[in-house]
Amino acid sequence: MNHAHEVQDELREPARRLRRTIPDVLSGYSAMHHAAMEDGALSSATKELIALAIAVTRECDGCVASHARGAARHGVTEAEVAEAMGVAILMNGGPGTVWGPRALDAFLEYAPAEQTGPAAGSATEAAGASGTPT
16 A cells, blocks of 8 residues: 555645646745755755655645655655664654554655665554554
8 A cells, every 4th residue: 555645636626726726836835945945954854754744743744745755756765764764763752653553654655766675564564453553
């Protein structure tokens, strides 16, 4: 199951409809996004990891999908995503143990094989049947 892809597909048309209705607002948001995420003192890859951890904190599937894809596009590794999810779990407690594996799975949907570990199975499989780590 490619949940992150499904979330993005589900949001695509409603987002286009909203963009047609309030183009100035979404154009402004897009400009801010580009300015915030470009390389600076922090690399774009690091910023994608931060955004992914915040997406977990906010429990936002669309944000997880978007920033997992962004992390993959910027060459982030599975190990880097996993460590960022460790920090998200630390800061969020129980909900982090549900959303962290979701974020790692989303990243694995987008990342080419060279960015993933040798035994890169589904993060939700590692969480067990209940969806929380065992």
